[in-house]
Amino acid sequence: MILEFEGQNYDIQEGITGIELLKAINKTSNDIIGISIDGIIYDLQTPIYHGGKLKLITKQDKESLDILRHSLAHIMAQALKEIYGDEKVHLGIGPTTEDGFFYDVEVEGHHISEDDLKTIEDKMREIIKRSLDIKRKELSREEALKFFENKKEVYKLDIINSLPSDAKISVYEQGDFVDLCRGPHIPNTALAGAFKLSSVAGAYWRGDASKPMLQRIYGIAFWTEKELEERLKLYEEAKKRDHRRLGKELELFTIDEQVGPGLIIWLPKGATLRQIMEDYLRKKHKDLNYQFVYTPHVGKSTLWETSGHLSYYKENMFPEMKIEEESYYVKPMNCPFHMAIYKSKIRSYKELPIKIAELGTVYRYEMSGVLHGLMRVRGFTQDDAHIFCKEEDVKDVIKETLELAFDVLKDFGFNDYQIFISTKPKDAIGTEENWQISEGALKESLETLGKTYEIDEGGGAFYGPKIDIKIKDAIGRFWQCSTIQFDFNLPERFDLTYIGEDNKKHRPYIIHRALLGSIERFTGVLIEHYAGNFPIWLSPIQVAIIPIADRHLEYAKEVFELLKAKNIRAYIDDRAERMNAKIRDNELKKIPIILVLGDKEASNKTVSIRSKYENLQGAVSIDDFIEKIYETIQNKA
């Protein structure tokens, strides 16, 4: 077979392993972790049977991290076996994750706790020090079954039995430890980089709640200690930004055990933030001729039967309520009500597109174990809208909607996105034409706007294709917020029509979209994105006024009234505290602008500004201050 490497062709014998190959081409280095041939990754232990373009994978290549992490999972498994006994430890799967690895295991007679992690880590380091070669062996199915049966590795047997009949079955061996594995792996345990076991949690075998629950041990791994430290710092940073903590500290929201889990209580400051967000959204939507509506929180069961929710979504709905022989359900979505609004009169092609918007509060049953602060709740408000349009409007509507989404996200401080288009799945409703036109509009609009996107082929809902936008926050995490979905289902179910130019009835297209998604969740993302340091336009309190001594209180009130008259959210910190203490407290409360008022300011009618903003510094007149803060609010800086 011919391997092409650095512009040269090498005639290499088939079945050669990477290690031998590297010797043959005179490239040996501990930095080389694997190779790829025509993009297929091999470790250095695997025999190669096909030629092509050879690339060396070094520690600098992203792919090498996967190899490292995979091997660390094995080393952890070996450590567990040595600590708890070969026969007692049953291995599940041990894949890599975004920044490390995990292994799902069952340990007979022992529950691994966080306290055990240190012991396991120590054993892992010991194994690494043994400098064990990691060897690959291929087995026949029979051999493999026999081997793992002897070892009582029930989960491995399950895996082997589910492999396709022509699959190559390989095991990797390091010292006494042998694990069923496809690879790739580092060649020797001594090459294992920096790692830390982070947590242990339960995980169903094969993700199936009817199967036994194994224990999943998570680890983080990188080639160098430095990278590991950086990652651990990121977790620290995320912890500092945790919206549950900041939400409490900044008095934005609370969740009361007595009120109920997953139900958000907006405290005055959080409510102010929410009102600002909602007012902003209303304005943005009205500019594009969206019509705002209000709809009830409950609807009769017949409504949910028509919409299909009772057959497809019931397990996520709060249970039925009976009133006067009728059954009602609390709404998990706003769609059926918006359908009712469309149907409230005969529609003409002349009034399309119709854009019905609502900040609609919905309730969904979420399992108790998944609730999480503002991010995962049982009651939330969607910035929801349904656009009813003609086929020829589809493109323009999608483009307009996307522009609005990017505009809004940008104003909230998000400029980096991952965009996904999900296309037609196997069991779909709607005509081929419906899907083509819709998918085409989604792709074309993104291209017109110069946005790159990925396609999740066949990942759409059965009722229509969609675009999901994930926003990147200040520390690099992605959050899915906006979604724009076609719905070919509801127009049929509710028998929606409009009268066309031809005086005949036609089916409208429905585009269902939310930009922030859930106001609750988006607020959580905002809190973490800004670490509680909101830009002035969003900050519940924009200005803290600190009179230095009581004799300055009168001037402070004067300034306060002037700000209040201009709709600037200010308050006077009139506590009997020293100025320094007040400055500290207001900094901790993350109030963006602090005005210190003393003799100088009172006599000159100025304010002394303390803020992080360059244009808002030092001593300026009140008018200047108001002008500058207005400018900053306007810029949403």
Add this chain to the structure above:
RNA sequence: GCCGGUGUAGCUCAGUCGGUAGAGCGAGGCAUUCGUAAUGCCUAGGUCGUGGGUUCGAGUCCCAUCGCCGGCUCCA
């Protein structure tokens, strides 16, 4: 819902071997009136998540239950 952890003052946490609960911050009061990140003193505040049980005696041990935390699962 499942696995594991956890629950002590408004918040963050200490509480040994089972012997009736403690700190800091915060809150209230008094004094201080101060120039860019913590002034001092005093005071109040707890059915130890809840309900059972063991015990002469339970914050501490056991059972149940609720909430929270980390995951899994789920997210037409």
